[in-house]
Amino acid sequence: MLGLYVHIPFCRHKCLYCDFPSYSGLERYLEGYVPALCRDIAASPYAGQKADTIYIGGGTPSILSAKDVGDILLQLRQTFEVTADAEITIEANPESLDGEKAAAYVSYGINRLSLGIQSFSDRMLSFLGRIHTAKEGERALRAAWDAGIHNLSLDLMYGLPGQTVSDVMEDVQRLGDLPVDHASIYSLIVEDGTPLKHGLSKGLWTLPEDEAVEAMGQAIHDQMHGLGFHHYEISSYAKGPFESKHNSKYWTYEPYIGFGVSAHSFDGTARWANMANIPRYIQKAGRDSVEGERVLIDDKRAVEDYCFLALRRRVGIDKGDYARRFGRPIEADFGSVIDGLAAQGLLEATKERVRLSDKGLSYGNYVFGKFIR
Amino acid sequence: MSTDHIRNFSIIAHIDHGKSTLADRMLEMTGTVPEREMEAQLLDTMDLERERGITIKAQSARLIYDAKDGKQYTLNLIDTPGHVDFNYEVSRSLAACEGALLIVDATQGVEAQTLANVYLALEHDLEIIPIINKVDLPSADPDRVCKEIEDVIGLDASDAIMISAKTGLGVDAVLEAIVQRIPAPADEEDKPLRALIFDSHFDAYKGAIANIRIMEGSLKPGQRIRMMASGKEFEVIETGVFLPQMHPVPSLGCGSVGYLAASMKNVRDCRVGDTVTLAERPASEALPGYRRAVPMVYCGLYPVETNDYDNLRDALEKLHLNDAALLFEPETSSALGFGFRCGFLGLLHMDVVRERLEREYDLSLITTAPSVIYRVYCTDGTMVEVDNPSQMPDMTKVDHIEEPLVKTTIIIPKDMVGTVMEISQSRRGQYVTMDYLDDTRVSLVYNLPLCEILYDYFDVLKSATRGYASLDYELNGYQSSPMVKMDILINGDVVDALSVIVHRDFAARRGRALVEKLRSLIPRQLFQIPVQAAVGNKIIARENVAALRKDVLAKCYGGDISRKRKLLEKQKEGKKRMKQFGTVEIPQEAFMAVLKVDES
Numbered sequence: 006m007l008g009l010y011v012h013i014p015f016c017r018h019k020c021l022y023c024d025f026p027s028y029s030g031l032e033r034y035l036e037g038y039v040p041a042l043c044r045d046i047a048a049s050p051y052a053g054q055k056a057d058t059i060y061i062g063g064g065t066p067s068i069l070s071a072k073d074v075g076d077i078l079l080q081l082r083q084t085f086e087v088t089a090d091a092e093i094t095i096e097a098n099p100e101s102l103d104g105e106k107a108a109a110y111v112s113y114g115i116n117r118l119s120l121g122i123q124s125f126s127d128r129m130l131s132f133l134g135r136i137h138t139a140k141e142g143e144r145a146l147r148a149a150w151d152a153g154i155h156n157l158s159l160d161l162m163y164g165l166p167g168q169t170v171s172d173v174m175e176d177v178q179r180l181g182d183l184p185v186d187h188a189s190i191y192s193l194i195v196e197d198g199t200p201l202k203h204g205l206s207k208g209l210w211t212l213p214e215d216e217a218v219e220a221m222g223q224a225i226h227d228q229m230h231g232l233g234f235h236h237y238e239i240s241s242y243a244k245g246p247f248e249s250k251h252n253s254k255y256w257t258y259e260p261y262i263g264f265g266v267s268a269h270s271f272d273g274t275a276r277w278a279n280m281a282n283i284p285r286y287i288q289k290a291g292r293d294s295v296e297g298e299r300v301l302i303d304d305k306r307a308v309e310d311y312c313f314l315a316l317r318r319r320v321g322i323d324k325g326d327y328a329r330r331f332g333r334p335i336e337a338d339f340g341s342v343i344d345g346l347a348a349q350g351l352l353e354a355t356k357e358r359v360r361l362s363d364k365g366l367s368y369g370n371y372v373f374g375k376f377i378r
Numbered sequence: 379m380s381t382d383h384i385r386n387f388s389i390i391a392h393i394d395h396g397k398s399t400l401a402d403r404m405l406e407m408t409g410t411v412p413e414r415e416m417e418a419q420l421l422d423t424m425d426l427e428r429e430r431g432i433t434i435k436a437q438s439a440r441l442i443y444d445a446k447d448g449k450q451y452t453l454n455l456i457d458t459p460g461h462v463d464f465n466y467e468v469s470r471s472l473a474a475c476e477g478a479l480l481i482v483d484a485t486q487g488v489e490a491q492t493l494a495n496v497y498l499a500l501e502h503d504l505e506i507i508p509i510i511n512k513v514d515l516p517s518a519d520p521d522r523v524c525k526e527i528e529d530v531i532g533l534d535a536s537d538a539i540m541i542s543a544k545t546g547l548g549v550d551a552v553l554e555a556i557v558q559r560i561p562a563p564a565d566e567e568d569k570p571l572r573a574l575i576f577d578s579h580f581d582a583y584k585g586a587i588a589n590i591r592i593m594e595g596s597l598k599p600g601q602r603i604r605m606m607a608s609g610k611e612f613e614v615i616e617t618g619v620f621l622p623q624m625h626p627v628p629s630l631g632c633g634s635v636g637y638l639a640a641s642m643k644n645v646r647d648c649r650v651g652d653t654v655t656l657a658e659r660p661a662s663e664a665l666p667g668y669r670r671a672v673p674m675v676y677c678g679l680y681p682v683e684t685n686d687y688d689n690l691r692d693a694l695e696k697l698h699l700n701d702a703a704l705l706f707e708p709e710t711s712s713a714l715g716f717g718f719r720c721g722f723l724g725l726l727h728m729d730v731v732r733e734r735l736e737r738e739y740d741l742s743l744i745t746t747a748p749s750v751i752y753r754v755y756c757t758d759g760t761m762v763e764v765d766n767p768s769q770m771p772d773m774t775k776v777d778h779i780e781e782p783l784v785k786t787t788i789i790i791p792k793d794m795v796g797t798v799m800e801i802s803q804s805r806r807g808q809y810v811t812m813d814y815l816d817d818t819r820v821s822l823v824y825n826l827p828l829c830e831i832l833y834d835y836f837d838v839l840k841s842a843t844r845g846y847a848s849l850d851y852e853l854n855g856y857q858s859s860p861m862v863k864m865d866i867l868i869n870g871d872v873v874d875a876l877s878v879i880v881h882r883d884f885a886a887r888r889g890r891a892l893v894e895k896l897r898s899l900i901p902r903q904l905f906q907i908p909v910q911a912a913v914g915n916k917i918i919a920r921e922n923v924a925a926l927r928k929d930v931l932a933k934c935y936g937g938d939i940s941r942k943r944k945l946l947e948k949q950k951e952g953k954k955r956m957k958q959f960g961t962v963e964i965p966q967e968a969f970m971a972v973l974k975v976d977e978s
Contacts, residue, residue, distance in 0.1 A: 192930035218930060222930070222931065239929075239931060255939060276939070300940070310943065349904055367929060370945070371904075371926060
């Protein structure tokens with residue numbers, strides 16, 4: 006079944022580290038963007054197919070009015086056969102979420118919310134260029150809960166300048182006190198072209214040593230386990246059944262279709278991204294193709310992608326699924342790779358599955374690289 | 379037939395001074411090659427030659443020229459290789475001529491390589507015609523360059539010809555001067571055949587082809603010939619001339635330049651410098667100057683993929699057909715598996731062979747650091763020649779070691795003398811002489827150990843002089859030196875392919891620089907990897923390749939997995955040409971690192 010992704014490329018303020026397709030100061034396009042999205046969705050060649058996840062991401066989707074969100078969801082339901090039990094997620098930032106808006110989300114069928122908290126330290130938040138405080142973050146989260154969204158996720162970042170292991174543990178503790186069942190926890194990555202990179206090169210800030218960042222990652226892992234979270238994917242934790250069904254589609258080679266600028270899609274045979282230019286998208290959506298170049302996934306790339314994506318999840322690769330999809334056992338393609346990595350204690354292979362070991366979880370990129378031939 | 383109408387000449391020039399361009403213009407202006415078929419630098423046939431702007435294989439061309447005196451002349455151009463590695467080939471090409479064009483760039487002046495070749499030409503009593511090229515360039519200074527030719531070489535440059543090979547300016551005067559100033563070959567048609575082999579190449583249909591100059595006598599198909607050095611005999615199948623492609627002719631008369639094909643299986647049947655005579659009526663003496671091409675530099679060549687071994691052998695055999703100077707024999711390394719020890723005339727020759735193997739035969743290779751030949755005198759009175767550090771006898775059994783020296787001539791602007799002396803002395807050079815070429819340029823002569831030239835002398839010299847230095851060298855005997863074998867241990871094990879022979883006093887410094895370099899080249903693995911340099915049992919340097927860092931967790935937004943994949947592909951890119959050594963992966967560059975360390 007399809008996953009549907011909708012991209013909202015607007016932010017009130019662009020964060021220091023962000024190199025994702027999101028823009029501040031382009032709000033004048035907001036008015037035209039939502040109708041364009043609806044046209045884009047309505048014209049989808051995949052119309053009529055069943056979908057069991059919807060994810061409205063960004064950017065900052067909560068910057069939209071509740072009505073806009075309602076219109077988008079309505080269009081999705083009109084175009085696709087969205088299942089009754091579909092997971093419908095929206096990303097929100099604390100400064101643009103209140104109880105009223107959250108209640109409206111619930112009325113449209115939204116049943117999952119991911120809040121971009123990033124940190125519970127006001128010092129860190131202001132460094133990152135976030136425009137909310139720790140208190141506002143907690144307030145927004147409780148508002149969502151009170152409105153009836155009981156599948157809540159948080160984003161947290163670590164490895165920030167001036168941050169220590171105990172700061173990070175404090176963040177996790179605060180997370181534990183909130184009604185949260187899912188968290189995406191990732192480290193600050195310095196991307197080219199960001200103000201972060203520029204400032205670091207000028208010596209404005211200093212990142213913590215690699216060893217310290219490693220220690221933070223380990224501390225988070227241990228503490229999250231203590232709180233009852235399960236490290237089900239390299240950068241995601243969940244309690245019980247609260248794994249993100251939509252994100253899991255990315256890792257399990259399931260199809261997903263993206264709408265909006267720079268949205269990514271995979272239909273099982275090709276991957277593509279939409280155009281990035283907002284005015285042009287508004288002009289073309291529903292009338293002309295808004296897709297960028299399609300990359301056809303040949304057999305070689307398919308098995309590579311399948312493995313490195315599946316291994317991101319702790320349950321790893323289902324050998325039976327592999328054989329069904331590709332018509333041969335995984336050992337025919339990666340037997341010696343798996344043996345080598347297992348010998349190094351990075352993979353665990355059973356009759357049914359191949360998965361990262363506890364040690365392998367820390368060296369994912371090394372392991373994944375071995376599957377790229 | 380008389381030889382009056384024949385002129386045989388070569389062109390002497392430094393790289394980029396315009397040799398190939400002038401040759402092209404002469405081919406064009408004599409109608410030898412119609413303009414529409416003209417391809418730039420026609421005589422450099424290999425892609426590599428065109429790319430690098432150097433001539434590796436000598437090429438010849440016959441030009442038919444209608445001179446101003448109303449007569450028609452046959453001008454034989456013998457193009458010569460332009461690099462110190464091929465000095466011997468140059469000397470044979472010059473021996474096949476009566477004259478030479480000396481091309482000097484009007485914006486640059488005389489360079490070391492030019493000088494070396496002019497001296498060679500003078501040794502062969504060639505008539506030399508100085509030509510100043512690129513006079514059309516704004517920075518041209520023909521007067522200064524003429525004066526330099528007079529002062530440095532001692533040639534009368536008053537009748538030097540001013541040309542621009544690029545535009546064709548003055549090229550007619552060059553053709554006329556060849557006729558007027560270069561003597562015709564001596565007419566010795568009646569004597570027994572003596573033909574000089576000045577080059578050879580392999581033709582898939584005709585076998586080895588010898589490029590020859592008939593010094594005495596004449597030659598035609600059907601005759602039985604004898605190679606005077608090897609004693610081998612063959613029946614001539616075809617004689618011909620170069621237009622510049624091969625063109626059969628019924629016979630080659632005295633004084634002429636052409637080729638012979640005689641069903642020879644490989645180029646070693648017709649070695650450069652050998653004399654061809656007739657089996658039935660042999661000459662009593664061979665032409666002077668023959669010697670076998672001797673490799674000066676050795677290295678190991680190993681396939682990255684072990685199952686490419688047979689392909690590498692086949693490729694080497696094919697190149698060998700056409701390259702008498704290339705030696706190879708199988709060797710085994712515990713680190714690299716099965717490969718070949720190969721001998722070359724010099725570094726350029728080595729580079730060219732390696733590149734051709736990779737490009738023309740699509741092989742991925744690991745090259746070990748080049749080594750010179752050491753004469754190792756053992757305590758039991760025997761001497762062994764060692765061209766591979768891993769073959770070095772146990773040091774307790776070694777009495778002393780001799781290493782090859784080269785006499786090195788370096789031409790530089792005078793304000794760089796201090797720098798170059800320092801570089802030369804720090805690499806164990808012994809000062810020989812210094813001459814002022816003119817007010818601004820100096821020729822320095824040093825005796826240097828050849829291994830220092832291979833190590834980094836070229837590169838350091840080039841960068842320290844910002845490319846202004848030109849350099850030439852020739853083998854100049856052996857000297858006894860306190861050389862030691864330095865081993866490299868990775869993760870506690872000696873990697874035989876990384877061993878080097880160094881001067882005792884340099885071992886510590888080079889060891890440190892080398893392990894430092896290796897540390898940066900060896901990719902991190904799950905555990906820390908010690909990298910050590912050792913002489914005998916003594917560890918003289920150590921570095922650690924730190925263990926792999928744990929991943930940082932990165933967010934994956936909106937299903938953009940191409941970003942993740944690109945990261946992994948980039949990571950993979952850096953891991954090409956890895957050789958598994960025990961539990962450690964060693965990249966190809968590591969084996970060449972020995973040559974490219976920065977000691978400063």
